[in-house]
Amino acid sequence: MHLTLGGFTMIFVSALLGALIQGSIGYGLNLVVVPVAAVIQPAALPAAMIIMALPMTAGSALLEHDHIDRPSVTWMTLGRLPGVVLGAWVVTAVTSEVLGIVVGGCVVSAAVMSMFSPSVPVTRFSSVMAGLLGGVMGTASSIGGPPVAILLQNEPGPVLRSTLGATFLIGVSMSLGALILAGQVEGWHWALGVALVPAIGIGLYASRFLHAWLDSGWIRPCVLGFAGLSGLGVLLRGIL
Numbered sequence: 001m002h003l004t005l006g007g008f009t010m011i012f013v014s015a016l017l018g019a020l021i022q023g024s025i026g027y028g029l030n031l032v033v034v035p036v037a038a039v040i041q042p043a044a045l046p047a048a049m050i051i052m053a054l055p056m057t058a059g060s061a062l063l064e065h066d067h068i069d070r071p072s073v074t075w076m077t078l079g080r081l082p083g084v085v086l087g088a089w090v091v092t093a094v095t096s097e098v099l100g101i102v103v104g105g106c107v108v109s110a111a112v113m114s115m116f117s118p119s120v121p122v123t124r125f126s127s128v129m130a131g132l133l134g135g136v137m138g139t140a141s142s143i144g145g146p147p148v149a150i151l152l153q154n155e156p157g158p159v160l161r162s163t164l165g166a167t168f169l170i171g172v173s174m175s176l177g178a179l180i181l182a183g184q185v186e187g188w189h190w191a192l193g194v195a196l197v198p199a200i201g202i203g204l205y206a207s208r209f210l211h212a213w214l215d216s217g218w219i220r221p222c223v224l225g226f227a228g229l230s231g232l233g234v235l236l237r238g239i240l
Contacts, residue, residue, distance in 0.1 A: 001192040007040040019203025026164035027145030031230040051193025060165025067158035076131035083135020090140040108231040139175040146227040157215035
């Protein structure tokens with residue numbers, strides 16, 4: 001898998017922690033794993049991380065499937081279609097530094113503005129735009145959660161987690177398909193992604209014990225706080 005045992009262990013632990021976070025607030029897996037993988041084995045990005053995310057998104061959607069906001073999933077998916085195409089082009093046309101500055105700046109700005117806004121209206125237009133931006137970010141950097149999570153920040157915990165899970169499952173599959181067509185997925189990417197599935201299972205199972213606490217009023221601060229920190233991290237990585 002192009003990794004030493006120590007390198008794989010570090011990525012495995014970060015995947016477990018990321019799955020715990022995403023299982024709790026609806027997103028965050030790749031925000032934790034990608035920076036670690038970028039240091040240990042940059043060639044694993046984004047293909048192996050996207051493959052790893054497939055069971056995570058499927059599990060999130062299935063655990064609370066009765067609460068999925070299906071209209072929002074539909075419109076965000078429609079927005080993600082052109083976003084995936086644009087993201088695939090960005091990978092070949094824009095430097096990672098420029099992409100990091102633009103994406104990170106947008107996420108931080110959105111998170112800060114949302115903190116002072118009582119609600120973000122979930123409309124067809126806002127759902128399409130969140131899906132579009134998430135598609136670009138997810139395909140280009142394997143980090144596509146913040147735009148959609150910020151849009152759904154005021155939804156109840158079960159609705160937020162399940163809707164994000166369903167949206168990401170479709171979106172991740174689309175991004176993976178685009179990368180396969182672009183010739184960016186190799187056999188060792190599949191091996192690494194599959195090898196990380198046990199970490200995903202452990203983290204997802206453990207996250208169930210945090211749902212009651214988060215759903216008592218902490219879900220929105222956690223969503224916005226984590227989005228802001230992740231955007232800041234991407235921004236700083238692009239600058240430095």
